[in-house]
Amino acid sequence: MISSLIKTLFYRRTDAMFTDQETAEFELMLRNTDSEGSVRYESKFPKYRFIDYVVQNKNMVVHGSNRTDIDQFEVRRQTLFNGQPVEAVFASKDGIWSIFYAILDRSKVVYNFRNGCIKTASDMRYYFFSLTEPTYASDPWTTGSVYFLPADAFERTTRSKAYFDEWVCRQRIHPVMKLSINKEDFVYLNKVAVHKPNESIALTWLLYKFRTRSKR
Template sequence: MSVPTRGIALLLNAFGLPRLPLQVQSTGPQYDDLTERWLDASHGWQPPDDTATYLRWLATHRDVLFHGSQRADLDQLTPDRESGDSTAFGNQRAVFATDDPIWAMWFALLNRSPGYRSTRNGAWSVRGGHDRHYFFSVDSDQPDADLLTPGWLYVLPRSGFTRERPAAGLVQSGQWINPNPVRPIAHLPVSPTDFPFPNHVHRHTPRTGMLRTLWNRRRPT
């Protein structure tokens, strides 16, 4: 790992961001069997013991992406209007997806009912590193217990998507876009209990800058 890359990794660690390994190795034939029944033969979703670990394994071993939604009836995903994202890549008219199912799960579970105003979030890995660092924050009047609610995770074909380029050639987000409509391969229900970081959701206000939001999240929730 180069000196600049090592410095960025140390900075992410200084913020205290939760992290997970980028790849999940084989856990035996059960995940292969589940994938063959569900994705390849369309026999319906049968939840494994650990949905998050299975989906991370799927991201490692299949050429797929993920999209989170509160809707269960999306037969086709269509390009969204510009999202107001702070980056040019994230503010395009496109179908947005990620190679990280945990990040996609955040968008599936996030409760946007009255009281919710905005979210700041990210999933970042450093070139040559082995982990992905996560960040989740909301501007909301909702109690902590109401921030997450059941939603749906869509599995998409990776073909036709373009990956966001690494920032400064060093920091890779998990974000991908496709300017064309996309038909999902499958979708599955997810619940707050599937989300591995419920105690790492923090708060911000419109007056709080991004760096301050990241720094503030070092405080216990």
């Protein structure tokens, strides 16, 4: 029931297995990471594929940020998807969602923004991204970085069958490496909707696909 509702409201991502060529190129880039942990990206494959490859094969989680100079993540008071406050470092296990946070210029956000990566028990992934009209009109995209962090330090925020892909670490932590990101790396750029600042989250979800269906 829940999975059917999520499938109706949001965009589902379907990926093929990693090819031998992807694996070879990604492993080579990992070996050639520089002394500061920066990945020199040299591949025709989209960056979210590389991020997911590292997450799935190297026991990592990821954090997207506009900042490109973070050498230690500090615990901060933040809010989980369900509104529960928590003091933690946030991360996810999803390449596309982390890229969104890397390129959205938070200084240009007016009122609020709404987004999510929802996973199901069958390991399907669903997305929604929505900004207010003043935010969208300001061209709120910038460059940033996706940081890779050791997954063993993080725990998932919920054990439900359908869940937001949020992971938290309750202590300061150093990134293992980072990848430069720009808006061309965000493959859901044409799936960003516009919502009214004061509308309910339920209405934003209900209208999400309708608001983005005419975008190219």
